[in-house]
Amino acid sequence: MKKTIAAAVMVFALALLALIAIYFYVNPQQDQVAIEETVLFGDTKAAEGLTFTTTACDSCSRKLLWKTEYVVSEQPKTTTQFQRVKDDVYSPDANLDYIELEEDCFISSSDILSDEIVRTLPEDHPVISDVASRTTNGKTREETHRLREYYQYYPVKLSMDISGINIDKASLHTDYFKIPVPADYSIKVTVKKDEKGKIIRYEMAPVHSYFEPEIEGLFTTNGCFVALPDLKYEADHKSTTEEDDDSWLYMKDLRLSQAMRGIHFVPFVAEENKGNKLRADFDNAKLIVPLPSTSQVLRMQQSQDQKKIIVLLRERGELVLSVIDAASKKVLQRTPLQQISAQRNMNMIKEKDGRLLIVADDGQIHLLTQVRNQYRIEISGSLEQVVKRGEFSSLPSYWSFDYDGENLALATFSEPFDGRYPNCSVYVFLYGQSKLKYAGYYKNSLNKENAGSESGFVVAPVITHNKKGHTIYSSVDGIDVKLN
Numbered sequence: 001m002k003k004t005i006a007a008a009v010m011v012f013a014l015a016l017l018a019l020i021a022i023y024f025y026v027n028p029q030q031d032q033v034a035i036e037e038t039v040l041f042g043d044t045k046a047a048e049g050l051t052f053t054t055t056a057c058d059s060c061s062r063k064l065l066w067k068t069e070y071v072v073s074e075q076p077k078t079t080t081q082f083q084r085v086k087d088d089v090y091s092p093d094a095n096l097d098y099i100e101l102e103e104d105c106f107i108s109s110s111d112i113l114s115d116e117i118v119r120t121l122p123e124d125h126p127v128i129s130d131v132a133s134r135t136t137n138g139k140t141r142e143e144t145h146r147l148r149e150y151y152q153y154y155p156v157k158l159s160m161d162i163s164g165i166n167i168d169k170a171s172l173h174t175d176y177f178k179i180p181v182p183a184d185y186s187i188k189v190t191v192k193k194d195e196k197g198k199i200i201r202y203e204m205a206p207v208h209s210y211f212e213p214e215i216e217g218l219f220t221t222n223g224c225f226v227a228l229p230d231l232k233y234e235a236d237h238k239s240t241t242e243e244d245d246d247s248w249l250y251m252k253d254l255r256l257s258q259a260m261r262g263i264h265f266v267p268f269v270a271e272e273n274k275g276n277k278l279r280a281d282f283d284n285a286k287l288i289v290p291l292p293s294t295s296q297v298l299r300m301q302q303s304q305d306q307k308k309i310i311v312l313l314r315e316r317g318e319l320v321l322s323v324i325d326a327a328s329k330k331v332l333q334r335t336p337l338q339q340i341s342a343q344r345n346m347n348m349i350k351e352k353d354g355r356l357l358i359v360a361d362d363g364q365i366h367l368l369t370q371v372r373n374q375y376r377i378e379i380s381g382s383l384e385q386v387v388k389r390g391e392f393s394s395l396p397s398y399w400s401f402d403y404d405g406e407n408l409a410l411a412t413f414s415e416p417f418d419g420r421y422p423n424c425s426v427y428v429f430l431y432g433q434s435k436l437k438y439a440g441y442y443k444n445s446l447n448k449e450n451a452g453s454e455s456g457f458v459v460a461p462v463i464t465h466n467k468k469g470h471t472i473y474s475s476v477d478g479i480d481v482k483l484n
Contacts, residue, residue: 049484
């Protein structure tokens with residue numbers, strides 16, 4: 001007991017010392033942030049007057065915020081605003097929202113050791129109850145079945161995590177998505193009964209693996225868009241030669257019906273008497289954009305004014321841009337982007353002021369502008385000069401851009417210090433007539449040498465709210481760049 005108390009006191013003391021250290025480290029500097037420039041390509045004169053602003057926070061308490069503006073020039077100017085957030089809630093995971101479609105075929109429970117443990121047993125589950133009917137009291141029974149014996153379509157659920165939105169997880173189990181169960185898909189079922197015939201343990205799982213629904217999802221305030229393509233699953237395959245093993249796994253196609261393949265919209269509705277909790281309303285879900293089997297949705301993005309959904313997809317060997325009206329769910333335009341290779345993987349798309357920035361994984365960049373409500377490629381460029389220097393192990397996914405009709409300015413962060421949140425140092429690029437005119441790296445003094453530790457400083461690519469839910473501090477992906 002004394003050792004436990006001593007350990008607790010030590011942990012508390014170390015935490016207190018860390019906070020004190022941060023306090024005394026931060027207080028003297030506050031707005032004393034320095035930016036160190038390194039020219040990677042071209043001359044600083046080409047980027048004269050270009051301005052970028054970064055928003056950084058401490059990775060430990062997330063209560064200290066810096067907003068730093070830097071003006072590129074032969075005589076650069078740095079201005080920093082420092083802010084302490086005392087009574088506000090800061091979520092660093094707002095840009096880590098995710099959505100997945102999961103096979104709901106894994107069911108298990110551990111042994112019930114006493115009557116005091118209350119469990120809900122799946123007597124009504126079609127597979128468990130069937131195997132249980134053949135299980136002798138006091139025994140364990142294991143059987144292997146084809147899933148098609150019980151289900152025509154996979155039992156599935158949407159798995160999602162949305163910052164700031166409270167979704168009823170139970171509502172995500174659904175039979176809306178009609179994904180046919182293959183005839184050769186096997187499951188293993190185990191049921192154990194006590195001497196009185198009560199089920200005390202059960203388990204169901206695929207024999208090998210499960211299908212792999214690689215979907216793209218996009219959240220809005222009133223629902224989510226789900227792009228469902230044809231899928232693949234792992235199946236048994238009997239060898240044809242003596243040299244091979246008796247069996248091995250390989251991927252097989254799982255074709256969907258035309259009514260399922262494409263982009264679906266699932267509305268969110270308020271749960272009665274459950275405060276601010278929402279549920280996924282699959283009764284009113286619908287397919288809004290049917291897609292052929294050759295299509296693959298690469299990215300979905302909501303426009304800055306939240307009125308449009310911008311979709312980038314690969315279709316019949318070419319890249320296609322599709323724009324959907326967020327309210328009516330109707331397709332406003334469909335534009336093949338023949339100048340962009342469909343073989344590249346898209347790192348991101350970003351919309352600002354009616355313009356689109358597309359960044360490919362290999363460093364190709366494309367700016368699209370609207371002409372008579374149709375997007376067309378205005379500028380194409382490459383980050384090849386910088387990528388070849390080894391500046392990036394992989395391209396960042398946070399970008400800011402500005403375009404004045406002639407020049408395109410881009411800014412992004414340096415490598416993430418912990419795999420998730422970017423460091424607050426910045427890369428800046430300037431293009432004119434599709435040619436790279438300038439590239440520079442701007443190291444922020446908030447980046448510590450031991451940036452992988454909990455005392456590092458990272459970009460704040462989210463919004464800070466006070467207790468009443470009102471926005472008091474915001475940033476655009478933590479970075480903003482503007483031409484002079």
